[in-house]
Amino acid sequence: MSTSTDDTPSDNLPSTDGPLLGAADIRSIAEALGVRPTKQRGQNFVIDGNTVRRIVRAADVTAADVVVEVGPGLGSLTLGLLEVADRVTAIEIDPLLAQHLPTTVAARMPARADRFALVLGDAMEVTELPGPPPTALVANLPYNVAVPVLLHMLEHFPTIERTLVMVQSEVADRLAAGPGNKVYGVPSVKANWYAEVKRAGAIGRNVFWPAPNVDSGLVSLVRRDPPETTATxxxxxxxxxxxxxxxxxxxxxxxxxxxxxxxxxxxxxxxxxxxxxxxxxxxxxxxxxxxxxxxxxxxxxxxxxxx
Known part of the structure; x- marks a missing residue:
């Protein structure tokens, strides 16, 4: 995966073109649905098309990829993934958001709508997905469940070769830390069981609505064989x-x-x-x-x- 360290978010909001959602689009959809982002579910929607395309590039998504996305929300990243990937399957826990997302996809990207699938449910309980096995995981993960969701997906979907997640900056540091680093811990070791892990950039607060109180970071994980061991x-x-x-x-x-x-x-x-x-x-x-x-x-x- 790319390892861009550019930490300067786009300041031109809305900064979108084509089918992607900008700030005005996100707020309009949210208002129409009566959606009020909740801290409980870590809902911070990306409102900058440039940031979406940057994430897709950093994830090295290709036309051959079957991408699984966790927590698509109003569809900002979903549309960016559909522009490039062969197929996208999104897992959404919020029934209202899940109900409306296919409508957004059909309206903004009708030629690709048949390559989109939606699973309503908690990602921590999902162990099967419709369609071909996923080859990549790309997600803006809620801060409060980022690590357990990531580890669950890597465990249950071994066909995922590449992962790019956007998480709280501190969580990104923990995931990518190596032995001896003061933030090296359980997430670092367990992520390394599955993959080579590294930071892939930083994301500022102004590309989200509502703006979170913390900065975000991109983490790249490339699947590798687990250590050779007789232990499980x-x-x-x-x-x-x-x-x-x-x-x-x-x-x-x-x-x-x-x-x-x-x-x-x-x-x-x-x-x-x-x-x-x-x-x-x-x-x-x-x-x-x-x-x-x-x-x-x-x-x-x-x-x-x-x-």
Whole structure:
């Protein structure tokens, strides 16, 4: 995916052409529907066509792609994706928005309307999509559910090769952080299980309506094979969760509950070739996988020892 770091949003609002929605279009549709964006669902609609096309370019969407979009809202990004992709399937939780979106697509892009599908539901509960399997995920994710939605989609739709999500800037930093970074944590490690992750730019506040109180960031994820390990993903993620639940403690202490005791945790770490005095924030996903492989089995764990 592209790695543009241009963080200067367009200031010419509305800045749209063709079928894309501008600021006046968004407000007109919202008024007609009686839509009042809610913080609960993280509804901040993109009102700048230039920003939409920038996101589509950064996502490297091609005419061969089947794109899944989470949280299409009033359709700003949906239309931009339909301009380029072979097909777009949108998952929308809001019944009112979901009901109207096909109308917007048909009115603004009638020649492509048959290449659009809509799923009404919570993305966290969607495990099947209509039509061909998705090859790309592109979404403006609500800030409050961005990480769990992203991980759910990557888990349940392994055909997704490329992902570009727009999230709160702090969340983007966490997702793209590497070991040793102060914001490296559970989202960073779990995202790395599925993909190569990096920042792909910044988005200012004035391209949204209503304008959020925080800046946004683009995150690129390119699918890769998970680490080679005999442990399952669930087993590896259990180690990650335990290590970061007490991130200021050494791994020996943080993994005591997971292993059965501090001594058992030390034994597992030694078997995995990892210094038990380290903290979880210094480890790669591959190292977490080695620890998961070395977990003592029931009845063989070392006896508890005082810290």
């Amino acid at each position: 993903r669930q087993e590896v993620f259990a180690v990650v969760d335990a290590a970061f639940a007490q991130r200021r403690k050494t791994l020996r202490a943080a993994l005591a509950g997971w292993a059965g005791s501090p001594a058992a945790a030390e034994e597992a770490l030694t078997t995995a070739g990892i210094d038990y005095r380290l903290r979880g924030e210094t480890l790669t996903v591959e190292q977490f996988a080695r620890i998961a492989e070395a977990k003592p089995t029931a009845g063989t764990a070392a006896q508890p020892a005082a810290e």
